[in-house]
Amino acid sequence: MKPGNRLFKKRCQITRSSMLREMRERNFERKAFLSLWADRLFSWKGSDPVIFIEQAKKVFQTKNGPVKAVDNINLSVQEGEIFGMIGYSGAGKSTLIRMLNGLETPTEGSVTVAGRKISTIKGTELRKARQEIGMIFQHFNLLWSRTVRENIAFPLEIAGVAKAERDKRVAELIELVGLEGRGDSYPSQLSGGQKQRVGIARALANNPKVLLCDEATSALDPQTTDSILDLLVDINERLGLTIVLITHEMHVIRKICHRVAVMENGQIVELGPVLDVFRRPEQPITKRFVQQVTEPEESKETIQHLLTEHPDGKIVKLTFVGVSAEQPVVTELIRSFQVGVNILQGKISQTQNGAYGTLFVQITGDPAEVARAVAFLDAQQVDSEVITYE
């Protein structure tokens, strides 16, 4: 039995139960529902994980004794998946992603990517394997001495592709990443976003099975970050490419990842589909990351202020996940109860597997009616939480 099978079965179960839940929640027409899920299932082409990490450990010897950068990690990533790893600096995510193309070798354990055991192969075999694993970097790492075209051609030169074919492929890639007309520019003449596009084109040159993104958007401004993330999603969908990315920004995870692993002190402390992690973050560190995208600091102040100003009302935090984000809960609330509803702050974030949102409302009126309104909210497929003084 292949190592991935057990995990895959487990994933199937998860998929099945979430299908059933969604069916209930959505009251979907059977046909439309099936075609939706068929799409989702077929987008997970592989039955085996394309990346398989088993009991990986990495210990660095430093002046202050050994440091465990990666501590006993087991992980598998399915073909066609966008898998995110989030953690603060020093969490070991950088070491972990470098194990996937052999830039770091694990002290113990094994790493398999696209059927090759990266952790043990060496020399020519390792170099061949690396040609099938693209990587992009925070600081782009382009060769300043080469033009855009020549930079993109570099991995093709390494792979020994003939000149004519190289030129053809480079032209395709330039179009794919939207850099038409910049082929003869030098990196110094490009903006950060354009440089990362060159990095992406370069990483895709040899048709890799996996793309590794090492903090690929951390050096970019928010707008450019979004355009690069859109490009990554586009590539993932068009080419079915598996993407593994590391970041410290929850925004990146929220926007493009299917699954996320939260790392702390060299270990994965939480792992799951992005929406589930958003819905029920368990570890304190995960909660902090989730708050990055859901609860801006100012809302806390606003709420404290409102709590002081309106001691009679109740302030409720509603959390919408997936389908329920699209339901008119607030409309229902106002229609059915004699209460005033004051929306304080709201935010809905799109993730790759559905929407996730929080809404802070103040409910005022007769205390009994308010209590009934809160009870109504509790009965909905919405997580609600009455906020009081902290």
Place this chain on the structure above:
Amino acid sequence: MSEQWFPNVDWEKMWEATYETLYMTGISVVITFIIGMLLGLLLFLTSKGQLWQNRAVYSVTAIIVNVFRSIPFIILIVLLIPFTKTIMGTIIGENAALPALIIGAAPFYARMVEIALREIDKGVVEAARAMGASTWTIIRKVLIPESMPALVSGLTVTAIALVGYTAMAGVIGAGGLGNLAFLDGFQRSRNDVTVMATIVILIIVFIIQFIGDTAVRKLDKR
């Protein structure tokens, strides 16, 4: 005018000496470049955290480089007389100056190569490794092109130092402008010959500097 200001200058001799200086400088620059590159690459690649990290090789290379770099050139020539005699068969003339010039300048250039290579962004080398490049490919397609401006400006400095070395070598019988200035100028108290030889050396130096600067400007796309 030349009759009035430089009455003792024998132009034919001056041209011949200029040619000899250029010949010595030219040949020694080429060989210094090759040896210096090899030594510099060895120093860089075997240093800590690099592709061929090897403390023993690095230390031995570094010691050899430092020793030859520290010996004053005029003493180096004298010390190398037996060596020169063995490999060149003579200790007089332009060719006899070459071993000393190269051995004096190559370690100097090797250090400059090492510094130039160190300035390369480590991330670029990592990117090349991630693409599956071999060490040889990295040297040829990353290290050398990415450090080219620094390598060229280092070579310019080395070439200018070599012009100075040829003048010193000239004093002990290697020919060239240094020889002319010393024998015809200084020893026969003809200051105009010394001054003229100096002017020619200055012109050579300026030309080298100009060529070097232009090349660096053309190469540097940062």
